[in-house]
Amino acid sequence: MSVLPPVRKDRIIAQQPLCFTKEAALHCRGSFHPKVTSACQQQRTGTVGRFKISKIIVVGDLSVGKTCLINRFCKDTFDKNYKATIGVDFEMERFEVMGVPFSLQLWDTAGQERFKCIASTYYRGAQAIVIVFDVNDVASLEHTRQWLQDALKENDASSVLLFLVGTKKDLSSLSQYSLIEKDAVRIAKEMQAEYWAVSSLTGENVKDFFFRVASLTFESSVLAELEKTNARKIGDVVRIHSNDSNLYLPAKKNKSKCCQ
């Protein structure tokens, strides 16, 4: 018998949420992968929904707004005063995706150089990496490549999902924003990351972004689980075939210009 309270009503995901821009999205299907949908309907999601907790790490320069982003989503709060994260912090968020319970552990890491080596010891075993920059600070966007490279030292580039997130959109004029967006989309494509722009002050796109992270992480976890089950059944490794050229095919990662 479960001792956990029911999942909050505003954490229930019935449909695949839309991407921010089709130009830099992990995939643009408006629905879950058909194999995932049928696995959920038939309650064949294996460890996903029972024991599995997916780890998401959030990295990026100091003061770009990583903590505020997580706090806006998890606690619906915003603090205008900067308090540096020391080492790491984490929040748990419980979702229900197509009727299946799904938990995310959101690891908020320190951007300050002096705490970086403590923070990097928590990078391992991530299902998704969220690389954050400030849309008003070009240098923080340029540094995202280095953050990704560091995070990938501890993770498998062929299976981890990547998100590039621009914060503090409220501080940017439309014309300033559209300039940096061009570069950000280009870098996101290079990294094979999905691009988002948000404001933790106003809340713009914050919930949509985390719903997308939860949905895509759920989808890839269920696909991996099905792949394992199939491999066990026939005693060999089987790939799940899909016509989409999407993030689930490791071959795609080989094309990355980044971190080689």
Ligand SMILES: Nc1nc2c(ncn2[C@@H]2O[C@H](COP(=O)(O)OP(=O)(O)OP(=O)(O)O)[C@@H](O)[C@H]2O)c(=O)[nH]1
């Ligand atoms: N206007 C505005 N300010 C923001 C936003 N997000 C964060 N800030 C401010 O930016 C500063 C830094 O935010 P944090 O979330 O603490 O930054 P961080 O990336 O966690 O920093 P470290 O923990 O040192 O790595 C704070 O003063 C926040 O109030 C936003 O969306 N809009």
Ligand SMILES: [Mg+2]
């Ligand atoms: Mg912080």
